[in-house]
Amino acid sequence: MSEHVEAMAVDILVVGAGLVGASLACALEGSGYRVALVEATAPDLSPPGFDTRKLALSAASLNALAALGVLAKLPTAPSPIRKLHVSRVGDFGAVRLDAGDVGREGFGAVVLASDLGAALEMRLSEIRNLQRLRPATVSAVSPGDHDVSVQIQQDDATHTLRTRLLIAADGTRSFVRTALGIGTIEHDYQQTLLVCSLAADRAADGTAYERFSEQGPVALLPMGRDYGAVCGVAREDAAGVLALDDTGFIDYFQQRFGWRAGRIFRVGKRNAYPLVRVLAERLDAPRSLLMGNAAQTIHPIGAQGFNLGLRDALMLAELLDGDDPGDAALLSTYVEARREDRERTLAFSDGLARITANDSFPMHLLRSLGLLAIGNSEGLSAPLLSGAMGLRGQVPALARGRA
Numbered sequence: 001m002s003e004h005v006e007a008m009a010v011d012i013l014v015v016g017a018g019l020v021g022a023s024l025a026c027a028l029e030g031s032g033y034r035v036a037l038v039e040a041t042a043p044d045l046s047p048p049g050f051d052t053r054k055l056a057l058s059a060a061s062l063n064a065l066a067a068l069g070v071l072a073k074l075p076t077a078p079s080p081i082r083k084l085h086v087s088r089v090g091d092f093g094a095v096r097l098d099a100g101d102v103g104r105e106g107f108g109a110v111v112l113a114s115d116l117g118a119a120l121e122m123r124l125s126e127i128r129n130l131q132r133l134r135p136a137t138v139s140a141v142s143p144g145d146h147d148v149s150v151q152i153q154q155d156d157a158t159h160t161l162r163t164r165l166l167i168a169a170d171g172t173r174s175f176v177r178t179a180l181g182i183g184t185i186e187h188d189y190q191q192t193l194l195v196c197s198l199a200a201d202r203a204a205d206g207t208a209y210e211r212f213s214e215q216g217p218v219a220l221l222p223m224g225r226d227y228g229a230v231c232g233v234a235r236e237d238a239a240g241v242l243a244l245d246d247t248g249f250i251d252y253f254q255q256r257f258g259w260r261a262g263r264i265f266r267v268g269k270r271n272a273y274p275l276v277r278v279l280a281e282r283l284d285a286p287r288s289l290l291m292g293n294a295a296q297t298i299h300p301i302g303a304q305g306f307n308l309g310l311r312d313a314l315m316l317a318e319l320l321d322g323d324d325p326g327d328a329a330l331l332s333t334y335v336e337a338r339r340e341d342r343e344r345t346l347a348f349s350d351g352l353a354r355i356t357a358n359d360s361f362p363m364h365l366l367r368s369l370g371l372l373a374i375g376n377s378e379g380l381s382a383p384l385l386s387g388a389m390g391l392r393g394q395v396p397a398l399a400r401g402r403a
């Protein structure tokens with residue numbers, strides 16, 4: 001039987017404790033605001049994003065996660081990406097980038113999403129005054145002039161919680177976004193991404209590889225001596241490739257990727273992700289903001305989704321000044337501050353995805369994105385690498401490594 005529990009009030013309610021919502025809650029520690037974090041999954045079950053996917057974190061994200069005290073909680077240090085190797089089937093040559101050439105130790109580093117999730121969870125448990133509701137599900141939202149009234153289902157009870165600012169960090173199929181009346185623009189890439197671990201006889205040396213073909217992208221991210229592999233497959237072929245045994249998949253992957261990382265001798269379990277781009281038509285509503293995948297779910301080939309969502313969270317934490325967190329002017333400032341980074345990252349990821357999706361798409365797209373220019377002109381390399389490292393445009397202080 002359902003019981004109704006009376007309203008409580010907070011300043012900021014974050015819906016979704018995935019990678020982005022949890023990071024935001026960490027960034028709001030010490031802000032002086034009363035913050036609550038709602039997560040639908042039970043504490044003994046990981047949120048869906050804390051799985052075996054390997055995440056390439058940009059230099060900016062590493063700076064921020066270190067400053068937030070999250071990196072120190074990882075069970076193993078992130079694996080640095082020191083070199084990038086980008087090629088396309090049928091094109092002569094490859095684009096090679098070395099972080100050392102721009103005076104950096106790495107472009108970023110790779111972590112297992114489940115490890116990052118566990119580290120965030122550990123950090124959240126240290127934050128005093130953070131109110132956690134879990135498992136709890138937001139089931140209705142009604143914005144008013146002074147606050148937003150949010151209905152939350154927990155056990156058999158229905159709570160009403162009033163918040164001055166509501167953050168939708170509830171993922172691609174965001175309930176809050178729909179409840180706020182914000183539509184989406186969607187594109188189905190007609191691809192499925194297969195993700196697994198993989199070992200080759202030549203130990204990984206910090207090089208991340210991306211290879212494009214008409215069948216889709218293939219990439220390897222260094223993880224210790226092994227790799228995290230992603231393999232894009234046309235939707236209609238995905239079931240057949242997933243059904244391959246380990247030997248069959250090794251042959252398939254080796255044929256798609258080639259031998260540049262050596263002979264593959266072991267693969268782990270394959271997980272499949274259908275690829276759909278989902279962009280919110282706007283990022284704000286009265287006293288409400290969208291963030292992370294709820295704001296934009298992008299093709300993973302550019303390894304930008306969490307990096308971008310983390311910058312969403314950091315920017316908000318930086319703009320909050322102790323006054324009304326849901327103030328309309330502050331929300332507009334936030335949306336404007338995120339515009340350029342969001343647009344450029346979406347264009348970058350979508351551009352990469354389309355190279356893979358369309359056989360006739362020429363290498364000039366990569367060139368127009370500036371990747372080839374890096375090989376040829378020192379002048380162009382800095383801005384592009386800054387983008388890849390998450391250090392372009394208006395960068396939150398934490399991402400620049402400042403507390």
Ligand SMILES: Cc1cc2nc3c(=O)[nH]c(=O)nc-3n(C[C@H](O)[C@H](O)[C@H](O)COP(=O)(O)OP(=O)(O)OC[C@H]3O[C@@H](n4cnc5c(N)ncnc54)[C@H](O)[C@@H]3O)c2cc1C
Pocket residue numbers: 015016017018019020021022038039040041047048049050053054055056057136137138139169170171172174175176193195273291292293294300303304305306307308309
């Ligand atoms: C294969 C793959 C590889 C990727 N690789 C990279 C990479 O290398 N680098 C990178 O930066 N990004 C990468 N990404 C993208 C990255 O994983 C996502 O951008 C990121 O996980 C999004 O986090 P989120 O917190 O916004 O959303 P989610 O992870 O979807 O979290 C949303 C949370 O909200 C909760 N929730 C939903 N509805 C409700 C409700 N009504 N009430 C309460 N709670 C609710 C859910 O339980 C969930 O925990 C990759 C993605 C994929 C699929």
